[in-house]
Amino acid sequence: MRFSFASASSKLPPPVLAELTADIAEWRTSCMSALELPFNGSDFADILSEAEHELRSLLQLPQSYKVLFLQGGASTQFAALPMNLAAEHQPCDYVLSGHWSRRAIEVASDWRDVRTIVSERDGFLPDPASWRRSPGAAYCHVTSTETAEGLQYHEFPETSGVPLIADMTADFLTRPLPIERFGLVYASAQKNLGAAGLTIVIVDENLLGKSKRKVPPPLDYAHQASANSKVNTPPTFAIVVALRMLHWLRQEGGLDAAAAKNLAKSKELYAVIDESDFYRCFASPRDRSTISICFHLPDPKLDQLFLDEAEQIGLMHLKGHPNVGGIRACLYNGVTADAASALANFMSDFKRRRG
Ligand SMILES: Cc1ncc(COP(=O)(O)O)c(C=O)c1O
Incomplete structure (x- = not known):
């Protein structure tokens, strides 16, 4: 063993792997492998809407949150976030709690005015009371589990009016999510929702279209939301894997x-x-x-x-x-x-x- x-x-759980093996042979009654399905066909449209439905009901997501099924990993979101959510000179607040938040800060700093408002000390996540928040910040970013150090928020801070953003790559769908606390959460899928290639972004629709600058189309949240995540080819098979994982999570x-x-x-x-x-x-x-x-x-x-x-x-x-x-x-x-x-x-x- x-x-x-x-x-x-x-x-991946064995029942999910067994279903995927059958899906690779033939997706339902499509006479095609799940690997072959075109992203703009009706079979894939059904897969995408079923996956979104499952995710929404698992997380009890209000309709005001959009769900995006994207490529590029959380690392791509490190750049996409400031591009989409902050105006040119607007500060973006980040909590530095370990390796992955440091990476998020480094990447975002190339795009906007990023401020590290507090840092981790001696294995403790910094107390929100000690955060030096910037007036007029576009958002405040945390990393819900720092995978390298093993640190995790067990309660999420209140950010009074400033959208709280979380990289949830390590712990997405491992526990209930108080989504109303957040403006946006994002996660690569390969840890808890299946296979590499898919990145989930859940975003409050009120945050869409905030940046007045042009964002490359596959990274543009507003564009992806209005195109049902099909601005470019979505990671079709990774979405099939996610759908099977979502069914499994519900059954469990x-x-x-x-x-x-x-x-x-x-x-x-x-x-x-x-x-x-x-x-x-x-x-x-x-x-x-x-x-x-x-x-x-x-x-x-x-x-x-x-x-x-x-x-x-x-x-x-x-x-x-x-x-x-x-x-x-x-x-x-x-x-x-x-x-x-x-x-x-x-x-x-x-x-x-x-x-
Ligand atoms: C917390 C966290 N954020 C971001 C990433 C980067 O994810 P990706 O390689 O899918 O971009 C990882 C990868 O381990 C992670 O653990």
């Missing part, structure tokens, strides 16, 4: 059930981490993530041994992010409770032998 804890992309009990399962998986690993000082988390207990569990061994020289021994018993892709080091286990929606238990048992055993 092999279990993957990769950060870059997730395991929706987002409350997903949150409970993800919490239980993470608790098992944190219990082993907390029972002695052999393993140490970067993130403080208050802000640590249920999805990305990042920890260090007492001596970095033990890292490779831990990884090698884990791999020998089928526990794969546990190396920490290069900027942070140590070990990282990602527990996305497709990672089973059995996988988390197998890793927890291995961690206990490793500690007993090496501690």
